[in-house]
Amino acid sequence: MLDLKMIRQNPDRVREALAKTGEKAPLDQLLKWDEQRRALLVEVEELKAKRNEVSAQVAVLKREGQDAGSLIEEMRFVSQRIKDLDKKEREVQAKLEDALLRIPNLPHESVPLGESEEDNVEIRRWGEQTAFEFEPLPHWEIGVNLDIFDFERAGKVTGSRFLFLKREGARLERALINFMLDLHVEEHGYEEIFPPFIVNAGSATGTGQLPKFAVDMFKLENLDYYLIPTAEVPVTNLYRDEILNAEDLPIYHVAYSACFRSEAGSAGRDTRGLVRTHQFNKVELVKFVFPENSYQELEKLTNNAETVLQKLGLPYRVTQMCTADLGFTAAKKYDPEVWMPSYGRYVEISSCSNFEDFQARRANIRFRREKKSKPEFVHTLNGSGIAIGRCLAAIVENYQEADGSVLIPEALRPYMGGLERITKGK
RNA sequence: GGAGAGGUGACAGAGCGGCCGAAUGUGGCGGUCUCGAAAACCGUUGGGCGUGUAAGCGCCCCGUGGGUUCAAAUCCCACCCUCUCCGCCA
Numbered sequence A: 001m002l003d004l005k006m007i008r009q010n011p012d013r014v015r016e017a018l019a020k021t022g023e024k025a026p027l028d029q030l031l032k033w034d035e036q037r038r039a040l041l042v043e044v045e046e047l048k049a050k051r052n053e054v055s056a057q058v059a060v061l062k063r064e065g066q067d068a069g070s071l072i073e074e075m076r077f078v079s080q081r082i083k084d085l086d087k088k089e090r091e092v093q094a095k096l097e098d099a100l101l102r103i104p105n106l107p108h109e110s111v112p113l114g115e116s117e118e119d120n121v122e123i124r125r126w127g128e129q130t131a132f133e134f135e136p137l138p139h140w141e142i143g144v145n146l147d148i149f150d151f152e153r154a155g156k157v158t159g160s161r162f163l164f165l166k167r168e169g170a171r172l173e174r175a176l177i178n179f180m181l182d183l184h185v186e187e188h189g190y191e192e193i194f195p196p197f198i199v200n201a202g203s204a205t206g207t208g209q210l211p212k213f214a215v216d217m218f219k220l221e222n223l224d225y226y227l228i229p230t231a232e233v234p235v236t237n238l239y240r241d242e243i244l245n246a247e248d249l250p251i252y253h254v255a256y257s258a259c260f261r262s263e264a265g266s267a268g269r270d271t272r273g274l275v276r277t278h279q280f281n282k283v284e285l286v287k288f289v290f291p292e293n294s295y296q297e298l299e300k301l302t303n304n305a306e307t308v309l310q311k312l313g314l315p316y317r318v319t320q321m322c323t324a325d326l327g328f329t330a331a332k333k334y335d336p337e338v339w340m341p342s343y344g345r346y347v348e349i350s351s352c353s354n355f356e357d358f359q360a361r362r363a364n365i366r367f368r369r370e371k372k373s374k375p376e377f378v379h380t381l382n383g384s385g386i387a388i389g390r391c392l393a394a395i396v397e398n399y400q401e402a403d404g405s406v407l408i409p410e411a412l413r414p415y416m417g418g419l420e421r422i423t424k425g426k
Numbered sequence B: 001g002g003a004g005a006g007g008u009g010a011c012a013g014a015g016c017g018g019c020c021g022a023a024u025g026u027g028g029c030g031g032u033c034u035c036g037a038a039a040a041c042c043g044u045u046g047g048g049c050g051u052g053u054a055a056g057c058g059c060c061c062c063g064u065g066g067g068u069u070c071a072a073a074u075c076c077c078a079c080c081c082u083c084u085c086c087g088c089c090a
Helices: A004-009 A011-021 A027-063 A069-101 A139-145 A151-157 A167-186 A201-207 A232-239 A291-312 A358-363 A388-398 A410-416
Strands: A121-126 A191-193 A198-200 A225-227 A242-245 A251-260 A279-289 A316-320 A332-340 A345-348 A352-356 A365-368 A379-387
Touching: A004 A011, A004 A027, A011 A027, A027 A069, A121 A291, A139 A388, A167 A191, A167 A251, A167 A279, A167 A291, A167 A379, A167 A388, A167 A410, A198 A201, A198 A232, A201 A225, A201 A232, A201 A358, A232 A251, A232 A279, A232 A358, A232 A379, A279 A291, A279 A388, A291 A316, A291 A332, A291 A352, A291 A379, A291 A388, A291 A410, A316 A345, A332 A388, A345 A388, A352 A358, A358 A365, A358 A379, A379 A388
Parallel strands: A191 A251, A242 A365
Antiparallel strands: A121 A316, A198 A225, A251 A279, A279 A379, A316 A332, A332 A345, A332 A352, A352 A379
C-alpha cells in the first residue's frame, strides 16, 4: 500500500511511476474520496468537540442537582447529526481504503523501463548450459521411467497438476528441503520458521494477495481462511501490527512450506511435469530490515538463493524484472532462472524482491530507532531459496545419463544416505 | 462438539454510565545522590487521524464490529481470541 499522504502531495509523481508499470489506477477518484473524507472529518469532529464540551457541562449540572434538560435536548439533535456524518465518513473511508489496497507498488529508480517480460534484463550467468552426448529427455519422462514420479495416479486421486513422488524421488524432495534449510540457517544466518499453511484474510491482505488476487488462492469453504501460496504470507505476517525494536533488526527468516496455487488463467501452460502444479514445496527467505539498507539486503538475498544453485551445480542466470514485470507488490525484483534442458531455456526457479514499505504498511509492521522515537515502517523482502519442485525437475534433467539414470549432486548425497545415483528399481 | 471463566497501556493489575486515555505496581527514559554502581528520591513514559508554516488545537482508540444514551472501558447484541473441565483425536 502506498502512503496516502505521499500520493496527496505528489499525485503527478505517482501517476508517472504507475504509468511505467503499465498498471492503471483510479488516482483521481481516490484523491476525490480522500478530500471528501477529510472534509467530513473536519465537520464531524467539530460537532464531537461540541458534544464533549456540553456533556461535561451536563455532568456538572447533574452533580449539582440542577436541571440540564435543555442542554440534553439540544444535544440529542447534534448526536443524530454526528451519527449520520460518521456513517457517511465510514463509507467514504471504506472505498478509499479498498482503492488504496488495489494500487500496485511503485518501481525503484534502478528498475529498467519496459513494456513486457521481453524487456527484462539478464544480469549474470553462472555455469555452462548442460551439454549431452545423447538425446536428453524431459524430467517427466525420466521420472516416470525411474518410477519416482507418478502423475497418472495423482490425476485419479486428486486431479490434474498434482503428482506423487515415490522412492528416491520422494527422498530427493525431502533432501532438497533439508539441504536448503541447513544452508540458509548455518551459512547465511537465517532463523528457521515452520509456519501454518493456512492463513486468514488479514494476512493475505498484508502481503498483497488480497483483495486483488483472490482467485489465485484456494479458499477454505465457509471460512475466511486461505491455503498459502507461499510461506511469504505467514512469515511476513508474523510481525503484523507490531512495533519491533531497532536492535532486533535486521530479521532473517527461512521457512519451508508447501505452497498452493489455483493457477487460474494458466490453463494449457506447462501442463506436463512439475513446473506448474497446484501444490509444491518451497524454502522461502524473508527479511525485515532498516529502510536505508533494503537494496543492499536485496543483493545479499539474491546471492543466498543463487548459492543453492551453485552448490547443486545447476547452471542458471539472474534476470532483473523491468517496470512492466514487477508484479503487484515489488519495487525491485530479480529472478534466478535455472537451465532446463527440456525447455531449451532458463526457467524461473526463484524470485527475490524488495517491497520497501509496501507490505509493511499493509501489515502495519514498524520499528523504533530509539526508545523514544516515532515508529517507522520496516522494509520487507523475500525470495525463494528455492522452489523445490522446479529444482527437482532441473536436477533430474541436468543430471540425467544416457542409461536413463540420474546422478545425485554431491551436496545432496549426505541427505540421501550416501546414494550417488538413481536407477530403475525392480 | 458440550460446560464454564476471561480479554484494559511494554508487563502485572484496578476501574460507580459522567471529573477515565484510564488508579497502582513493575519495567523504560531523564535527573538528584555516588569515585562508579546498586538502593532511595524526583520527574517523565502509548498509538492513529485531522487541522495548522509552526507552537498548538481537535477527534478517535480499554479484543473486533454494531447498538442504547446528552454522555460508554463501564449497559445490550454479534463475532474473534485465550484459559479450565468433559468428549473426540494425529
